[in-house]
Amino acid sequence: MKLAIFLLSAATVASAQTIEGNVVDAVTGAPVAGAMVSLYSFSPSPAVFRTDASGHFSLPGFDDGSIPPIVLSISKAGYLQARYQLSSKSAQSGLQLQLMPTAVIAGKLSDDDGFPVDRAHIAALCYRFADGVRELATKATAESNDLGEYRIFNLPPGRYLIRVSPGNLANWDRRYQTEYLPGSLEPSAESWIEVKAGEERAGIDMRLTRHEGVSVEGRVVLPPGRIVSLSLQEKLEGAAPIYFGRTANPFFHIPHVPPGNYRLRAQSGSFSLRAGDLIAEQEITVAGADIRDLVLNLGEVKPMDLSGVVAEESGGVPPTMLINLRTTLGTSQTVRSDSKGTFTFRDLLPGQYHLQLAFDVTASGPGDHAAMPSYPISALLGEKEVLMSGFGLDGPAGPLKITLSNRLEPRVTGNLRDAAGQAVPGAVVVIESANLLARRMTVTDTAGDFQLYPRFAGDYHVYVAASLDQADSLSDPDYINAHRNDFPPLRLVEGQNPPLTLRLPAR
Amino acid sequence: MESFLRLLPLLLVWLPLRAQAATIPKADLEGDVTNSINGRPVAGARIRIQLSNREPVYIRADEHGHFRLADLNPGFYDLSVDSPGYLRAEHVSVNLTIPRPGRGSGLIVSPPPKGPKARVTTTIDDNGAPHGRITVPLLAYAAIAGKVIDPYGMPAAQTTMQLLSGGPPSMPAAAFSSASPIRQVGTDDKGEYRIGSLEPGTYYLLASRVPSFGIWEQTFRPTYYGEAVDIAAAKRLVVGPGDRITADIQIVRKAGMHVAGRLIEPAGAVPAGARIDTVVTLTPDHSRMLNLASPFARSQDEDYRIDEVLPGKYLLTAVSRNISADPFGANQNPIFGMIREIEVGDTDMDRVDLELRPIRDLTGRVTFDKGCEAIPMRVQILGLASFTPGQSETTTDEDGNFVLHAVPPGRYMVSAYPDSEMLRGTIPSVISMRQGQRDLPENAFDAPWTGDDPLEIVLGCKAQTGAPSAPAPRRPQ
Numbered sequence: 001m002k003l004a005i006f007l008l009s010a011a012t013v014a015s016a017q018t019i020e021g022n023v024v025d026a027v028t029g030a031p032v033a034g035a036m037v038s039l040y041s042f043s044p045s046p047a048v049f050r051t052d053a054s055g056h057f058s059l060p061g062f063d064d065g066s067i068p069p070i071v072l073s074i075s076k077a078g079y080l081q082a083r084y085q086l087s088s089k090s091a092q093s094g095l096q097l098q099l100m101p102t103a104v105i106a107g108k109l110s111d112d113d114g115f116p117v118d119r120a121h122i123a124a125l126c127y128r129f130a131d132g133v134r135e136l137a138t139k140a141t142a143e144s145n146d147l148g149e150y151r152i153f154n155l156p157p158g159r160y161l162i163r164v165s166p167g168n169l170a171n172w173d174r175r176y177q178t179e180y181l182p183g184s185l186e187p188s189a190e191s192w193i194e195v196k197a198g199e200e201r202a203g204i205d206m207r208l209t210r211h212e213g214v215s216v217e218g219r220v221v222l223p224p225g226r227i228v229s230l231s232l233q234e235k236l237e238g239a240a241p242i243y244f245g246r247t248a249n250p251f252f253h254i255p256h257v258p259p260g261n262y263r264l265r266a267q268s269g270s271f272s273l274r275a276g277d278l279i280a281e282q283e284i285t286v287a288g289a290d291i292r293d294l295v296l297n298l299g300e301v302k303p304m305d306l307s308g309v310v311a312e313e314s315g316g317v318p319p320t321m322l323i324n325l326r327t328t329l330g331t332s333q334t335v336r337s338d339s340k341g342t343f344t345f346r347d348l349l350p351g352q353y354h355l356q357l358a359f360d361v362t363a364s365g366p367g368d369h370a371a372m373p374s375y376p377i378s379a380l381l382g383e384k385e386v387l388m389s390g391f392g393l394d395g396p397a398g399p400l401k402i403t404l405s406n407r408l409e410p411r412v413t414g415n416l417r418d419a420a421g422q423a424v425p426g427a428v429v430v431i432e433s434a435n436l437l438a439r440r441m442t443v444t445d446t447a448g449d450f451q452l453y454p455r456f457a458g459d460y461h462v463y464v465a466a467s468l469d470q471a472d473s474l475s476d477p478d479y480i481n482a483h484r485n486d487f488p489p490l491r492l493v494e495g496q497n498p499p500l501t502l503r504l505p506a507r
Numbered sequence: 508m509e510s511f512l513r514l515l516p517l518l519l520v521w522l523p524l525r526a527q528a529a530t531i532p533k534a535d536l537e538g539d540v541t542n543s544i545n546g547r548p549v550a551g552a553r554i555r556i557q558l559s560n561r562e563p564v565y566i567r568a569d570e571h572g573h574f575r576l577a578d579l580n581p582g583f584y585d586l587s588v589d590s591p592g593y594l595r596a597e598h599v600s601v602n603l604t605i606p607r608p609g610r611g612s613g614l615i616v617s618p619p620p621k622g623p624k625a626r627v628t629t630t631i632d633d634n635g636a637p638h639g640r641i642t643v644p645l646l647a648y649a650a651i652a653g654k655v656i657d658p659y660g661m662p663a664a665q666t667t668m669q670l671l672s673g674g675p676p677s678m679p680a681a682a683f684s685s686a687s688p689i690r691q692v693g694t695d696d697k698g699e700y701r702i703g704s705l706e707p708g709t710y711y712l713l714a715s716r717v718p719s720f721g722i723w724e725q726t727f728r729p730t731y732y733g734e735a736v737d738i739a740a741a742k743r744l745v746v747g748p749g750d751r752i753t754a755d756i757q758i759v760r761k762a763g764m765h766v767a768g769r770l771i772e773p774a775g776a777v778p779a780g781a782r783i784d785t786v787v788t789l790t791p792d793h794s795r796m797l798n799l800a801s802p803f804a805r806s807q808d809e810d811y812r813i814d815e816v817l818p819g820k821y822l823l824t825a826v827s828r829n830i831s832a833d834p835f836g837a838n839q840n841p842i843f844g845m846i847r848e849i850e851v852g853d854t855d856m857d858r859v860d861l862e863l864r865p866i867r868d869l870t871g872r873v874t875f876d877k878g879c880e881a882i883p884m885r886v887q888i889l890g891l892a893s894f895t896p897g898q899s900e901t902t903t904d905e906d907g908n909f910v911l912h913a914v915p916p917g918r919y920m921v922s923a924y925p926d927s928e929m930l931r932g933t934i935p936s937v938i939s940m941r942q943g944q945r946d947l948p949e950n951a952f953d954a955p956w957t958g959d960d961p962l963e964i965v966l967g968c969k970a971q972t973g974a975p976s977a978p979a980p981r982r983p984q
Contacts, residue, residue, distance in 0.1 A: 034659055048724055076661075078662075113553055113567070115590075118704060143692070145701045146703025146704045147703070149701075151695045172555065172587075172589060173555070173565065322834065332835060332836065334837040356835050358835070
């Protein structure tokens, strides 16, 4: 905080070294005027500057010319926010920093009557790498207005799957369902739209149609006087329930269910699960025929314990660890491992859990983590590796075996240059092996330098994206397959590896 | 067998109905959809009509706004009408039942719940068949659209636009500033927004953004339509049926003062080696619910500083957590904090030292006025300032005592209502609420507090009507 104030006041003094440069459009090379340049150093609140009409900016530097860890964040509406880590190796003047223009997908939605669709939810999905897997995730969303118009903006260049949920229209007629471009219940090759940097794709119109679907009906074996919430939800990320109701009537009838894989769930009590609630869940596949006579038998939600142990790969005494389990609903429990490495979670409810691990910095004793730089390499629940992916809990399970290793992590430093030999700042470098637990991502600084610390020694492929916002394309399986040989394969050994020099191919 | 048993009650009803089927007359319904302002027909409107929980039937009106449904089973129908540019008319109830012998028949008028009233008349012919006749007036909706620019004149993308009720012109503006918005939309990358399907009325429009590094500078202020930072200076938007209003806003930039000082931790309350994270928040007195305008700072040092605070009255809260206890946040409960009122003027404030106090349990007792029956009560506290946790509640024991555990720093309103569902209709009124010798104005108390006095709530037993809610606030004499 004090540093930022110091920097601002230093502007009036003839300062030793000024941080100065130009911001240009990454596609046209034209100067970007009025971009906001924020300087982050040790301060949580950045000092803010603007580029002038010629895209030029000038920030006060440091008296002694040293460069503390400084990040320049550059933003302007219509561009992806860029972050550049200043390198002490590169000149602090004459910086040429690029802003990547964002893409827009816009259009109009109408329904079977030709009426505009108001307040529909439109989502642009792309692949993302999370929890050790590649998955389709929402990148940006928009809501249509009363004229049916929508506009999805701030999109990094790349390809997107366009999904439309009818929102308000489904309240009018339940036969309207979530559809994919160009108007189908299932995504197809036509559902994807590829946009270039700065491209505005208008006229992506879509007509939502009614789908009769089939009926799903049955009963819940419901004790007298109890009320359950019944929901039918497609097994897809971000899918809204196709049906939701609270009822004391054991019989249910859900009309107009389109084909797909669903989870049918009956639950007493409130939205978040509690011990003693009654719950029943059934997975159903809907095809062309009505589904009748489903019977949901409610079972009581019983809290359960989950025990585990932390062990050093070397057989040594494990340090005290903090082990956290977090549900998708946000509730979380943290326990501490004891001197033998054992730990127990009490009263966990059925659900999906994510695992997080940290060294207990407040603990002292034999397992002092500072003296022994071990790190988690595996968490096995039964046979299943859950370190990154987390796990579902629906009955007694365990033990959870967490393995720490004090093997030296492979380390590699590198430098990224373009075809003309210029350093490429702000680019994303990803290394990936067959073992996705070891996948690593980093961003180059203003000298084009980067460092990577993957978890395991072995063979890797190298991928590069122009900016952090474009890193999602590196999660797209098709992209990965097409770019596997952009750079030579990399073999990493434990400890320090020889420096890596990457050169981008000519455009 | 099981499914047969399930059907049995249905069959018992269905069989006699079937026996009569030949004699049961069918109903029909004829109607017109009109523009409520000028009475002209609305061509091509769509109609949904539904008999209790059956599948709805959909039809379209012709080019004269006319529609007709024949061969309907008699019963109570729910009718809705929809057409682009109009507010949807929903849940008009249409009685097409066959009157039972001995009961009156003929004209049945059922007004819709809101909006322009639909006129429904049902006549029964000599054969006992109901004929419905309906006119559904639709109200043309209003839309407000415009562009938001920042103080530099550039598009303010991804700005939150909140439409607040403007109420009647005689009401003071301040009454609306803490109300929740009627509608909320965002601006696009060009700074443009559109709020459609609006009921005619009077509105305030507020453009704001959660402060975000790199886009929204600290001196950019939530700005009402009319380039006003204060709602009292804001312009109201008056919109009539079918109006298309343009409302552009330029975000106002206004420098503020800083508020800074030391954070004084309570002696002995900090575990050895612990890292304490303190969040200091200034909640503006006039907009407790709009978190957007609450300046705050985080500190892990012995001092704090909040920049660019506009002059005005604030509620200052500090909440300290031991973040080394659990880096994942599960056990990061507040361990100490403070609360006080503060007025920021035209100068920087550098010595606003905050004496942090340990978090404690709130103990108290509910007693009843003379002649009242003591019943178990539910005691609830509701956070009034932004960033304080929503609410927590507890139940009194047989002596009227209660404990609320580890109340985080904040200003809370206390309410009490009968624990039993059966007694919810009668809410005992609060006669007094005090902590020690101190009367609590508006039933509000601040946590953490000074002294060890329990909260004393005295209730009367005068029955109040209406839904269970917080007891009426009392003002100090």
